[in-house]
Amino acid sequence: MARNQFASKFGTMAAIAGSAVGLGNIWRFPYVAGNNGGAAFLIIYTVICLLISVPVMLSEFVIGRKGQSNTYRSFIKANGKKAWGIIGGVEIYAGLAILAFYCVVAGWSLEYIFAAVTGEFASIGGGDAAELINARIAAMGQRFDIFVGQGGAHILSIPRPVVWTIIFLGLNCVVLAFGVSKGIERCSKFMIPALFLILLILAIMSVRLDGFSEGAAFLLKPNWDAVTGQTIIFALGQSFFSLSLGMGAMTTYGSYIQKDQSLVGVAFIVVLATILMAILAGLAIFPATFTFGVEVTSGPGLVFKTLPALFASLPGGPWVGVVVSSLFFILLFFAAVTSSFSLLEAGTAYVTEEWTFGGRKQLSRPMALTILFVLVGALAVLCAFSQMEGTSLVIMGDSLFDFIDKLTSNIILPIGGIAACILVGWRMEDKIVFNELTSEGQFNGAIVRFFMFLAKWVCPIVIFYMFIKGLI
Ligand code: TRP
Numbered sequence: 001m002a003r004n005q006f007a008s009k010f011g012t013m014a015a016i017a018g019s020a021v022g023l024g025n026i027w028r029f030p031y032v033a034g035n036n037g038g039a040a041f042l043i044i045y046t047v048i049c050l051l052i053s054v055p056v057m058l059s060e061f062v063i064g065r066k067g068q069s070n071t072y073r074s075f076i077k078a079n080g081k082k083a084w085g086i087i088g089g090v091e092i093y094a095g096l097a098i099l100a101f102y103c104v105v106a107g108w109s110l111e112y113i114f115a116a117v118t119g120e121f122a123s124i125g126g127g128d129a130a131e132l133i134n135a136r137i138a139a140m141g142q143r144f145d146i147f148v149g150q151g152g153a154h155i156l157s158i159p160r161p162v163v164w165t166i167i168f169l170g171l172n173c174v175v176l177a178f179g180v181s182k183g184i185e186r187c188s189k190f191m192i193p194a195l196f197l198i199l200l201i202l203a204i205m206s207v208r209l210d211g212f213s214e215g216a217a218f219l220l221k222p223n224w225d226a227v228t229g230q231t232i233i234f235a236l237g238q239s240f241f242s243l244s245l246g247m248g249a250m251t252t253y254g255s256y257i258q259k260d261q262s263l264v265g266v267a268f269i270v271v272l273a274t275i276l277m278a279i280l281a282g283l284a285i286f287p288a289t290f291t292f293g294v295e296v297t298s299g300p301g302l303v304f305k306t307l308p309a310l311f312a313s314l315p316g317g318p319w320v321g322v323v324v325s326s327l328f329f330i331l332l333f334f335a336a337v338t339s340s341f342s343l344l345e346a347g348t349a350y351v352t353e354e355w356t357f358g359g360r361k362q363l364s365r366p367m368a369l370t371i372l373f374v375l376v377g378a379l380a381v382l383c384a385f386s387q388m389e390g391t392s393l394v395i396m397g398d399s400l401f402d403f404i405d406k407l408t409s410n411i412i413l414p415i416g417g418i419a420a421c422i423l424v425g426w427r428m429e430d431k432i433v434f435n436e437l438t439s440e441g442q443f444n445g446a447i448v449r450f451f452m453f454l455a456k457w458v459c460p461i462v463i464f465y466m467f468i469k470g471l472i
Contacts, residue, residue: 003068004180004349006256011185013269016253018188018338019244020274021195023105026335030219030282031298032238036231039222042279045235049271052462053239055455056417057250057270059424061263062436064254066428070349071248074255075419079427087419091248092350094412096372097404098247099343100379103172104387104401106336107164108304109329111147116325121311123321133292136309144304149388161384169377172337172344173369180256184341191334198331199277202284205324209314211290218290219282229469236466241409242274246416249342252349262443263436264451284328288314303332347372414467418460425456 006012033041067074075088115121124136148161175183206212244250257266288310289296297306311325351368363371386393386400395403424433430452435441437448 004256005258006185007181008185008189009258009261011181011189012257012261013266013273014188014192015185015338015341016250016266017270017273018192019249019253019342020242020270020339021192021277022242022244022335022339023102023332024238024242025274025278026281026332027300027303028298029238029242029278030285031296031302032234033278033282034218034286034296035226036234037223037226038218039220040224040227041231041235042220042275043222044227044232045239046275048232048235049239049243049275051454052236052459053243053245054267054271055451055459056240056245056420056463057243057267058263058437058451059420059455059459060245060250061254061257061267062424062428062433063420064251065257065259065263066432066436067251068255070255070353071251071346072350072354074251075423078423081427084419084423084427087416088248088251089350090412091246091251091416092346094408094416095247095249095343095346096376097379098408099169099340099347100376101383101401101404102336102340102343103165103169103376103380104161104384105300106168106333106340107161107166107384108148108300109332109336110164110168111160112304112308112329113326113333115308116311116322116329119318119322121308121321121325122318123314123316124312124318130293133294133309133313136312137294137306140309140312141301141305143308144300149385159384159388161387162381165380165384166377168337168340169373169380172340173373176341176344176348177366177369179365180345184345188338188341191338195331195334195338196277196280198327198334199280199284202324202327202331203280206284206287209287209291211292212287214290215286215288216283218286218296219279233466233470236463237409237413237470240413240417242278243271244339244342246413246420247343247408248346248350248416251420252346253342255349260439260442262439264443264447344369344372344376347376410470411467414463414470418463418467421455421459421463425452425460 006015033045063074063078067077069077071092072085072088076082076085078084149159175187177183206215240246257263285307286296289306292310292313294306294310307328308325311321314320314324348365348368351371352363352365355363357363382393383401383404393400398406433452434445434448438445
């Protein structure tokens with residue numbers, strides 16, 4: 001049977017950009033950028049993306065496209081040693097663990113889409129006095145806490161976050177069952193442009209707010225004094241997570257890229273699109289926070305507590321809050337779902353190609369997805385429960401949810417990145433890598449040589465150094 005492939009060049013880019021643009025871009029990047037020097041951070045971040053992350057991404061693409069297989073098998077094929085398959089395998093399982101907590105958060109976005117559409121965040125307007133805003137934020141905070149289970153409100157009923165988590169994972173499985181081009185690519189092709197459009201609308205709507213120039217300045221004014229050694233570590237970690245590196249996602253997607261598409265071109269466009277969307281997200285969020293003078297935060301607190309309160313306070317009539325909040329949570333859902341596709345696909349490719357039952361028979365995609373639905377679903381439900389009051393799902397002082405986040409982001413991502421660079425830089429033949437990256441001489445060789453040099457000498461050392469620094 002012919003192996004899966006992306007069908008069009010645009011679809012390839014949409015799927016890969018979809019994997020990259022996710023929750024990380026929307027709720028973390030703007031905050032980190034604002035607090036670490038604004039434009040100064042953007043410049044450092046862009047340089048790190050181009051010099052460190054792009055070579056890693058290219059290495060993962062090469063391993064996948066050359067191997068024409070899942071991450072585990074492609075790692076083995078890249079250098080003929082079975083032991084390397086273990087790293088590939090760990091990446092896949094780590095990706096599935098990320099998927100589990102990702103489903104929980106994405107499930108929250110589904111809850112909030114419904115709340116937004118039904119008018120829960122309609123602008124009440126009339127008062128942007130500080131106490132009023134703070135009271136609304138407190139109310140939204142309480143709403144969120146009760147919803148995720150900190151209020152002890154639904155001990156006996158089935159908690160809604162669990163239901164949403166399962167619905168979200170089920171949706172992923174259905175899309176992926178249609179296949180790589182008919183499922184993932186087709187959805188990404190409309191969701192990514194839609195996501196961009198929504199960001200643009202929200203950013204433009206922000207322009208008329210009083211706090212626009214202050215909010216834009218927070219994100220875009222260079223402040224080199226705020227840049228420290230820590231900033232660079234943040235930037236590298238953020239760029240790895242954001243570009244979906246080190247988890248088998250890009251290796252798997254790489255194996256679906258057509259042979260005559262420029263890998264360097266894909267990597268560049270995806271990096272630029274990801275940065276652009278993150279900046280737009282900042283422009284959509286910060287003007288509102290500055291208009292109402294509330295403290296800028298990140299993560300679930302920003303997205304599910306502060307922002308709904310601000311939406312409910314926007315000037316211009318009740319519908320403004322409904323429209324803005326609905327658009328925002330749909331945006332969050334699109335960002336999350338296109339990212340989760342890549343995590344689930346790394347596992348799906350692995351299960352269909354490696355797990356055999358009854359001799360040599362390969363599993364079909366629907367079969368593999370059913371198995372993954374049960375396994376990932378179980379972990380995801382545990383993650384959702386680990387957020388609830390009185391939970392005993394605590395590992396080393398963190399909830400299961402936070403534990404998975406920290407373990408994967410701080411340890412497995414960098415190791416996966418280094419492994420890809422070592423494989424491509426040191427274990428595969430230079431000529432093979434060069435041919436793969438230039439599509440047999442079709443594309444510029446000089447730039448490819450430069451990236452091969454970076455992948456061989458610079459990336460492993462820099463990533464290792466940051467990894468150790470980040471641990472201590
Ligand atoms: N890039 C996504 C985000 O920014 C998350 C993500 C998707 C991811 N696939 C990944 C992170 C693979 C690490 C590895 O939210």
